[in-house]
Amino acid sequence: MSAKPERHVEGDCRRVLTELNDYVDGELSAELCLELESHLDECENCQIVLDTLHKTIYLVQHLDDDSQELPDDVTYRLFAVLDLEGYLPEQAGDVKG
Amino acid sequence: MTGLQIDLDIYKDDAALLQGLQNGERDACACMLKRFAPRVYAVAMRMMGDPHEAEEVLQDTFISACKNIHRFEGRSALNTWLHRIATNAALMRLRKRKTKEVSLDSSIESLDGDDIPRQIEDWAFYPADLALDSETRDVLEQAIATLPDTLRTVFVLREIEGYSTAETAEMLNISVSAAKVRLHRARLRLRELLTPYFAEPADTGETP
Numbered sequence: 293m294s295a296k297p298e299r300h301v302e303g304d305c306r307r308v309l310t311e312l313n314d315y316v317d318g319e320l321s322a323e324l325c326l327e328l329e330s331h332l333d334e335c336e337n338c339q340i341v342l343d344t345l346h347k348t349i350y351l352v353q354h355l356d357d358d359s360q361e362l363p364d365d366v367t368y369r370l371f372a373v374l375d376l377e378g379y380l381p382e383q384a385g386d387v388k389g
Numbered sequence: 390m391t392g393l394q395i396d397l398d399i400y401k402d403d404a405a406l407l408q409g410l411q412n413g414e415r416d417a418c419a420c421m422l423k424r425f426a427p428r429v430y431a432v433a434m435r436m437m438g439d440p441h442e443a444e445e446v447l448q449d450t451f452i453s454a455c456k457n458i459h460r461f462e463g464r465s466a467l468n469t470w471l472h473r474i475a476t477n478a479a480l481m482r483l484r485k486r487k488t489k490e491v492s493l494d495s496s497i498e499s500l501d502g503d504d505i506p507r508q509i510e511d512w513a514f515y516p517a518d519l520a521l522d523s524e525t526r527d528v529l530e531q532a533i534a535t536l537p538d539t540l541r542t543v544f545v546l547r548e549i550e551g552y553s554t555a556e557t558a559e560m561l562n563i564s565v566s567a568a569k570v571r572l573h574r575a576r577l578r579l580r581e582l583l584t585p586y587f588a589e590p591a592d593t594g595e596t597p
Contacts, residue, residue, distance in 0.1 A: 310500060313573035333391045341506045341580070347514070347587070350546050351529055354521055360427040366444050371419070373448050374455060379419040385595060 304331055305338050316345060403467045409456045418455060425468060426451065429475045435545045436479035438534040442486075449478040476550060480560060483538060498567050504577045510588035532582040536575055543568050544575035 308331050314320040315328055332338050362370075371380050400406035400420050409417025426447065434445035453474050461470055521529075532539060546557040547568070558568040 306415065306505070307540065309505070309577075310573075313569060313576065314577075321489060334462065337509045340509050340511055344512050344580050344587075345576055346457070346508075348514055348576060349548065351521070351525075351583070352544075352579070355526065355529060355549065355574065357428040357431045359433045362427040362430050366447065367422075367426070369444065370422060370448055370451065373421070373449060376415065376419050376422070379415075379590075 305335060308332075308335075308338055312342060312345065316342075316349065325388070407458075407461070407463055407467060410455075413546075421454070421467075422451060425471050427468060428468065429471055432472055432475045432545075432550065433479055434530070435533055435549060436476065436542060437482065438536070438538070438541055446475060446478045446482060450475040452480065456481070472550065476546070476560070480542070483542060486538065498570050500570070500574060500577075504574050506577065506581060508581055508584040508588065510584055512584070512587035513589040514587060528583065532579055536578060537580065540571050540575040540578065542570040544579075547572050548576075569571050 295364065311320055311324055311328055319329055326327065330389065368377075368380060371377055399416055400409055406417055406420060410421060429450050430443060430447045433443035434440065437443045437446060447457065450471060454471055459538075461467075465473075477550070533544070536544060536590070542561060543557055546552045546560060547554060552560065554568050554572070556564055557572075559589045
């Protein structure tokens with residue numbers, strides 16, 4: 293099997309592309325939905341774009357901020373600006389903004 | 390952050406923390422920073438796309454929160470209230486930035502050449518199987534940071550912070566249709582930016 297040929301979005305695909313956002317958000321009219329789905333049935337490129345667009349949205353909506361860490365230097369400056377340096381570990385006194 | 394000189398168990402939940410904050414207890418203030426600053430910083434980073442300005446938003450947020458804590462009535466979660474302050478602080482800074490810089494992104498209300506998908510490859514993951522490890526998170530955050538302000542702000546407010554399209558449009562003082570187009574453009578550009586990372590390797594037909 294050879295490498296995948298380069299593929300481009302053209303013609304009808306471009307028109308479908310403008311409607312894709314409303315389709316993904318479930319805001320496209322029934323009539324336009326049918327039209328778009330009929331195109332998707334025949335167009336592998338647009339199927340891939342739609343699928344990867346769904347995955348993009350899924351990924352972003354599953355960013356979990358609870359696992360975020362605040363960089364130490366940012367932490368130290370934040371505590372300092374609120375006059376709360378006393379709560380920082382002693383070695384923090386050496387860090388300056 | 391390591392080794393804070395405070396016992397975080399003093400304030401077991403939001404209600405206890407809020408009580409402490411409204412009583413002016415410094416322990417409560419330190420505890421609020423420890424508990425919520427990382428999430429506020431994440432919001433600020435996404436909105437500003439720049440670590441220095443994100444830090445300024447972070448500081449603005451907690452200075453404002455400490456000053457106005459007596460006005461907070463607890464109708465929403467403390468975290469939600471802080472997110473709202475951070476979002477407003479970021480929007481104020483972005484408005485100032487907008488007046489300083491002339492946008493190069495003039496045709497923002499319709500799709501342009503940069504929005505047309507060029508990389509049309511399947512992605513080698515199925516959402517249900519994917520745990521967002523730190524590498525994937527970094528790739529995502531970096532991709533979001535590269536979006537122009539006009540697209541990134543709509544995207545973050547609507548897609549990550551969970552505001553409706555109408556709320557997003559109002560916050561940014563743009564029309565609902567403009568907000569929709571910008572969201573679409575941001576999603577398409579992100580898809581394009583993420584494709585090299587997630588695309589299935591091409592089958593070259595060579596024997597390993």
